[in-house]
Amino acid sequence: MNPELLRQYLEYYQDLGVKTLYRRAAPGVAAPEVPAPAVDQPAAAPAVEQLALAAPAAERPAAPSVLLAQIRADIGDCRRCPLHAQRTQIVFGVGNEEAKLVFVGEGPGADEDAQGIPFVGRAGQLLTQMIDGTARREGMPIRRPDVYICNVVKCRPPNNRTPEPEEMEICGQFLFRQLEAIRPKAICALGGTAARALLNRREGVTRLRGNWFRWRDIPVMVTYHPSYLLRPYNQNAKREAWEDLKKVLHYVYD
């Protein structure tokens, strides 16, 4: 059979959802010209041979990058809640879109609002030090660009106030879609707002931190928000946050 016609047949069956075709070597009929299989065939090939087709496009899960681009497009120039009024720009997320670990913060601050990237201000620098420093000390080749970082709300709350429940509810749908797109092995919730959004629990971080919970079927570790750790009287919390991070990194990357 002419290869172009064969290609059209294969595409046709693929579109119908057929994943496997069988080629029967009929007497006197030339076998279709198909690309040689990657593995060696035994000398006496069986009469019926299986040709695996790639899964039809409709069944193939879209790559995280495609899903994330779609979510960003759906957010658009969002005006769904009052936070849009004073933002400079939407701060969507940053990092490895196929990360095994996602950090979720509260919402952009002034630096993030200006640059459009989560955790680039003082709290962000501390978060970078925590990720890089803990991984280095534990002998893991993991650095900040290996993880994905985003926030519960994508627009800066005025004067860095805590987002209102309605704002978290509206923007939370996009956070949940980001997490479903990436499907990391674990999530690290930074602070009370992230813990509330993901776990729907009202206890403070001091009670929740250091323990595993679940968002849908994905394990979630709660720890202190880096902004809280920047306050000089929270040195003990800093040590605890380092312990929490160690647990997460070992769980995800060991």
Ligand code: URA
């Ligand atoms: N605090 C957050 O919660 N998120 C950021 O992106 C920066 C500071």
